[in-house]
Amino acid sequence: MTGTPTRSEQRRSRAAGADRQLRALWGEAQAGLDLPSAGAALVAVGGYGRGHLSPASDLDVVLLAVDGYDEALLGQLAERLWYPLWDANVPLDHAVRTQRQLRAAADDDVRVALGLLEMRHIAGDAALTLSSRSAVLAQWRRSAKRRLPLLVDDTRRRWAQLGDLGHATTPDLKESHGGLRDVTVLRALLASWLVDVPAVELDRQAIALLEVRDALQETTGRRTERLVADYAAEVAERLGLTDAAALRARVAEIGRGIGHLAQVAFRNVDWMLTPAPAGRPRRPVLEVVAPGVAAYRGEVVLTEKAQPARDPLLGLRAAEAAATRGLLLTDAAAARLGRESMAMPVPWPPEARGLLGRLLGSGRALVDVWESLDQYGVVDSLLPEWTQVRHLAPQSSVHRFTVDRHLVQTCVEAAAYVDQVDRPDLLVTAALLHDIGKGGDADHSEVGELIARDIAGRVGFSAKDAATIARLVRHHLLLVDVATTRDLDDPRTAAAVASAVVDGPTLDLLAVLTEADALATGPQAWSPWRKQLVDALVERSKRHLHLGSQPDSSDRQTLGSPLLGRTNRGVERGRVG
Amino acid sequence: MRLITAVIKPHKLEDVRAAVEAFGVTGMTVTEASGYGRQKGHTEVYRGAEYDIALVPKVRVEIVVEDGDAADIVDVIVKSAQTGRIGDGKVWVTAVETVVRVRTGDRDSDAV
Numbered sequence: 001m002t003g004t005p006t007r008s009e010q011r012r013s014r015a016a017g018a019d020r021q022l023r024a025l026w027g028e029a030q031a032g033l034d035l036p037s038a039g040a041a042l043v044a045v046g047g048y049g050r051g052h053l054s055p056a057s058d059l060d061v062v063l064l065a066v067d068g069y070d071e072a073l074l075g076q077l078a079e080r081l082w083y084p085l086w087d088a089n090v091p092l093d094h095a096v097r098t099q100r101q102l103r104a105a106a107d108d109d110v111r112v113a114l115g116l117l118e119m120r121h122i123a124g125d126a127a128l129t130l131s132s133r134s135a136v137l138a139q140w141r142r143s144a145k146r147r148l149p150l151l152v153d154d155t156r157r158r159w160a161q162l163g164d165l166g167h168a169t170t171p172d173l174k175e176s177h178g179g180l181r182d183v184t185v186l187r188a189l190l191a192s193w194l195v196d197v198p199a200v201e202l203d204r205q206a207i208a209l210l211e212v213r214d215a216l217q218e219t220t221g222r223r224t225e226r227l228v229a230d231y232a233a234e235v236a237e238r239l240g241l242t243d244a245a246a247l248r249a250r251v252a253e254i255g256r257g258i259g260h261l262a263q264v265a266f267r268n269v270d271w272m273l274t275p276a277p278a279g280r281p282r283r284p285v286l287e288v289v290a291p292g293v294a295a296y297r298g299e300v301v302l303t304e305k306a307q308p309a310r311d312p313l314l315g316l317r318a319a320e321a322a323a324t325r326g327l328l329l330t331d332a333a334a335a336r337l338g339r340e341s342m343a344m345p346v347p348w349p350p351e352a353r354g355l356l357g358r359l360l361g362s363g364r365a366l367v368d369v370w371e372s373l374d375q376y377g378v379v380d381s382l383l384p385e386w387t388q389v390r391h392l393a394p395q396s397s398v399h400r401f402t403v404d405r406h407l408v409q410t411c412v413e414a415a416a417y418v419d420q421v422d423r424p425d426l427l428v429t430a431a432l433l434h435d436i437g438k439g440g441d442a443d444h445s446e447v448g449e450l451i452a453r454d455i456a457g458r459v460g461f462s463a464k465d466a467a468t469i470a471r472l473v474r475h476h477l478l479l480v481d482v483a484t485t486r487d488l489d490d491p492r493t494a495a496a497v498a499s500a501v502v503d504g505p506t507l508d509l510l511a512v513l514t515e516a517d518a519l520a521t522g523p524q525a526w527s528p529w530r531k532q533l534v535d536a537l538v539e540r541s542k543r544h545l546h547l548g549s550q551p552d553s554s555d556r557q558t559l560g561s562p563l564l565g566r567t568n569r570g571v572e573r574g575r576v577g
Numbered sequence: 578m579r580l581i582t583a584v585i586k587p588h589k590l591e592d593v594r595a596a597v598e599a600f601g602v603t604g605m606t607v608t609e610a611s612g613y614g615r616q617k618g619h620t621e622v623y624r625g626a627e628y629d630i631a632l633v634p635k636v637r638v639e640i641v642v643e644d645g646d647a648a649d650i651v652d653v654i655v656k657s658a659q660t661g662r663i664g665d666g667k668v669w670v671t672a673v674e675t676v677v678r679v680r681t682g683d684r685d686s687d688a689v
Contacts, residue, residue, distance in 0.1 A: 485588050488588070527609055
């Protein structure tokens with residue numbers, strides 16, 4: 001067959017080329033040192049162990065020897081292998097270990113263990129490689145119950161630090177949640193025989209992500225893992241995608257896929273390693289938590305009585321049950337809801353609106369539940385407008401998430417205040433919708449106001465409540481804009497804000513929404529400096545409303561003037577929404 | 578070369594920026610800052626209510642300019658940042674030994 005080799009073929013061919021180079025060096029060293037035929041071997045580990053080399057990948061190799069091997073000879077052998085590679089500027093990650101040291105290193109450091117699980121013979125004593133690989137695997141399986149919780153904790157910490165591949169503005173293709181490091185972790189879980197991972201799906205996603213990583217490294221010419229915006233257009237072109245937005249959607253889809261496999265696998269690890277309650281048999285128990293919905297092994301499933309096609313509230317009921325209990329929605333349940341759910345009547349019944357409010361106000365658990373709903377099209381059926389913001393890159397570098405994920409995160413941040421406001425349902429609905437107007441050229445607050453009013457009406461809010469939600473969306477940047485650019489000492493400033501928000505309860509909601517929006521944006525967006533200014537403005541505006549001062553005609557003019565509505569660079573730096 | 582540092586009220590930043598830009602200044606560094614001067618611990622009266630504020634939010638603007646321009650630019654900043662009320666801020670000028678533009682390696686006047 002002819003034609004340009006695919007990147008997958010290129011990775012294999014690079015690895016094969018490296019294999020040949022190492023075997024040649026081994027042959028020369030063996031001849032030069034009069035090496036015994038048994039007792040030492042050169043093995044590839046990590047990604048190279050799997051037979052793949054990306055354009056800028058290191059050669060991960062270990063020189064292995066039986067215990068008691070002549071140390072001086074081993075040192076000479078290493079020199080004859082490594083020096084020519086260093087001289088040729090081959091990026092090398094190397095180690096020299098006896099079998100005992102190998103086992104100790106694998107036992108000591110879980111990252112080393114993960115690399116060694118992918119061990120592959122290159123040169124020398126093949127029987128030594130085989131026995132070492134068997135020993136490492138056996139040791140991994142023996143110690144899995146002890147080590148997997150550590151690996152899972154470690155991985156979850158990394159996720160918390162680096163964010164999701166699918167939602168980060170500058171995703172790290174290796175270390176983000178849903179990245180290549182997770183693929184390695186999942187393969188290690190698979191190798192432990194304790195939990196199952198859909199291997200074919202994992203391989204498919206991993207290859208897709210390697211394609212992106214290779215194209216990125218071809219673009220930068222360096223060992224880059226972070227997909228920064230400057231490179232996105234060229235990477236997209238190399239992958240045959242239309243533009244940077246298409247690349248983002250591709251990366252998000254892969255990241256969500258791998259991230260989801262990891263979530264499911266980790267849940268299984270958690271469940272597997274949680275001791276059964278004393279005196280109770282370890283058998284699955286379905287706990288019905290709502291009509292058609294049950295909790296089972298830390299997840300929410302649909303019961304056999306569930307009828308998505310005849311029960312329009314089932315999806316929200318299942319999602320609410322999961323999120324408010326800190327559980328996840330199973331793939332099977334989400335998929336069935338996406339496939340079979342009947343459309344929600346318009347306007348939504350009050351029960352559906354209540355479920356939505358409690359779901360959005362559930363806190364951190366919302367993130368995974370929303371993700372499941374979104375993956376299987378349930379969000380689209382409830383909120384078709386979501387398509388506009390899905391995977392959408394933010395305009396400002398202050399943002400850490402894509403727009404859709406930012407909206408969900410704003411709900412999570414707002415959830416901390418649901419007990420402190422009169423109408424938490426209005427707060428979380430506005431939190432979910434505050435940036436729904438993004439994605440076009442017009443002012444997103446103005447566009448968003450109209451969309452939010454439509455949605456609020458459809459969801460069944462009264463006209464007054466829908467107007468409040470729309471007003472919150474319209475003015476979600478008002479407090480930060482005014483606080484950082486207007487003279488707070490000037491009574492007209494507070495009067496203008498009071499006039500825009502209309503009443504005290506709306507001002508309270510807007511203050512919480514402003515903070516939640518900023519916290520969801522990123523650490524720079526809610527500095528003590530900014531908070532102090534916004535707090536002062538809220539306090540003064542509140543006092544203005546409390547004292548019953550109606551803005552005089554000059555205040556109203558100020559509000560409507562270009563001065564208050566202006567956007568300037570100084571403000572733009574700190575604008576969050 | 579001179580470094581002009583101005584600590585001003587946040588809402589005056591846009592006016593200052595526009596004014597120095599009109600003068601021909603092409604760049605500035607802006608930082609969120611907090612501080613106090615002579616109004617230390619002042620009690621501000623706002624529609625009958627009293628607020629005690631120890632550290633007041635300000636912005637800090639830094640501009641490197643040619644020696645000969647420094648006095649004029651300071652005037653421009655002062656004029657545009659002035660509200661006449663307490664807490665308007667300060668502007669000061671310090672001597673700068675060398676300035677290098679990182680991208681090109683240009684120095685001093687060429688780098689400003």
